Amino acid sequence: MSVPITIFTARKIITMSPSLPEATAVAVRDGRILGVGTVDELKGWGEHRLDETFRDKVLLPGFVEAHCHAMEGAMWSFPYVGYFDRTAPDGKRWAGCRSVEAVIDRLREAAGAIDDPKGTLFAWGLDPIYFPGERMTATQLDRVSATRPIFVFHANAHLATVNSALMRSEGITADIDALGVVKGADGEPIGELQELQAMIRARTALGMLMRASDSAAGIRNMGRACVNAGVTTFTDLGAMLFRSDVVARWQEVANEDSFPARASVAYGPLLGGPQDPSEVAALVRELAPQSTNKLRFGQVKLVLDGSIQGFTACVGWPGYFSGTDQSQWLIDPEQLDQIVETYHAAGLTVHAHCNGDLASEAFVAAVEHALRVHPRWDHRHTVQHSQMTTAAQYRRMATAGMCANIFSNHIYYWGDQHYDITLGPERAARLDGCATAAREGVHFALHSDASVTPLGGLHLVWCAANRLTASGRVLGENERISVYDALRAVTIDAAYTLRMDHAAGTIESGKWADFAVLEADPLHVDPLEIRDIPVWGTILAGEPHAATSRS
DSSP states (O other): OOOSEEEEEEEEEEOOOTTSOEEEEEEEETTEEEEEEOHHHHGGGOSOEEEOTTTTSEEEEOEEEEEEOTHHHHGGGSOBOOSSOEEOTTSOEEOOOOSHHHHHHHHHHHHHTOSSTTOOEEEEEEOGGGSTTOOOOHHHHTTTOSSSOEEEEETTSSEEEEOHHHHHHHTOOTTOOOTTEEEOTTSSEEEEEESHHHHTTSHHHHHHHHHHHTSHHHHHHHHHHHHHHTEEEEEEEEEOTTSHHHHHHHHHHHTSTTOOSEEEEEEOGGGSSOOSHHHHHHHHHHHGGGOOSSEEOOEEEEEOOOOTTTTOSOOOTTOOTTSOOOOOOSSOHHHHHHHHHHHHHTTOEEEEEEOSHHHHHHHHHHHHHHHHHSOOSSOOOEEEEOSSOOHHHHHHHHHHTOEEEEOTTHHHHTHHHIIIIISOHHHHHTTTOHHHHHHTTOOEEEOOTTTTSOOOHHHHHHHHHHOBOTTSOBOOGGGOOOHHHHHHHTTHHHHHHTTOTTTSSSOOTTSBOOEEEESSOTTTSOGGGGGGOOEEEEEETTEEEEOTTTO
16 A cells, blocks of 8 residues: 655755745645655654655756747747757757858758658748848748748747748738738838738648647647756646637646646637637636646736837837837737726736837736726736836836736847847846836746747746846846846746746645756856756656656
8 A cells, every 4th residue: 555645855945935945855645745844844744655866956846937838849840940059858959050051951951851842841940130131031941942832930939931932822922911921122022921910821831830739749748848947837828729629638638647747828819719808708717617736727818019039029219229110019009908908807817928118018008997997906917028118117017916927038048139239238238127026016927938938947047147148248237136036936926927826836835746856956056057957857746757868
């Protein structure tokens, strides 16, 4: 007969609970934490099994990724052409493509592996802002193939570059007068599609991505990615939950005992299905009672603007530093009050993608309007990305009870470009301002937006604490926060934005036994070394899961 209680020992347990910040043992029963302390203190719970597998490791609450996308698990079925090296969930290391020529070479290699000579080549991760003066268009992609359709998804997930064969096959011609289909001086499309309303015209390629993202294999691969990154709860912030088959797949996979993570899945009206807020609210409220300990429904995602490095974010005066401006409102600001009011009145939490300061302003104002019409406490409406949110906006957010989920990885991956090209030195220095959010009293999380940047709490902490760009520049020294506060933002405060802080985010009695297992203590290593701490894996509901490199 198995003993129902397991006591795990560790070199150190960082609980993130102020009442007992550190321990060396944690007792688990039925997937939940019985108690934390020393082995001797925990013996009083009764007969137990002592597990010393992690006696030389450091345990933290499992990282809570409060904004990512399950397509991170699916993307690796397609070739990666991003600038930075990336590691797939299976452990394969993909070298970054540091030039246009390197991108073309990888695409040629991938095209050669497709049997169907007319089969569409889908690739992802392109970051043209790293290739100044060589912005990729159909002209470059036509060098890969003049006959095979090619669709290259940008790293920001807001733009794509396609070749002439794809435009011919999908009827993207000079006759099309559509926002986001970029044309040259001659009136012909150049092969750049900005935002979903333009990318949707590449139906075959986008269909390939959607099928992979919604597949059981893609979701399971996302689970593996979570283990590798120390993540025990992830949020797919914008799923196609209007489709019963998608809901059924999430229920099938995420609720499996063997699935190594918990999933919080928000409805994304941008991706199709009902657009009327009342219909969406009814659908989400109907899904919410189907939530389990492994899979949670009940929140809504709105996308207000585009990408800063893609020049489609809604940036206020004085505009983009380079003078380039392709800002696109993806939701009409004049309709936003009514949309947010409907979801707010229905008791839902709204997460709104706001990269530019104009988008933050529109969402904060819409929440203020909703509160005047329907007073409601503890709503936790969250500004997602919150990259250019100003101190004045944060003060209003605090008054309104709003949260922020800050995209700290931008400091490393695009900080230099924001300094030199998109925003200029002053605004770049206060980009992703965690210190400002903390000073103004706003609950905030940190997130990766995977697959836009790699999944992983340690890199987010490293960015928020050090604020180093890829070139080594310190971007906004006065916006640095402590390592401990950054850890809070990927554990308990991230759980707070998801309304899961009662069950996750700290290691204390009554909560889920979900832990990140690390090889070193992030509170004691040099802050510059935090992102390099090896992740052994995770423990979910008391069951260990080794990272790919460890299995």
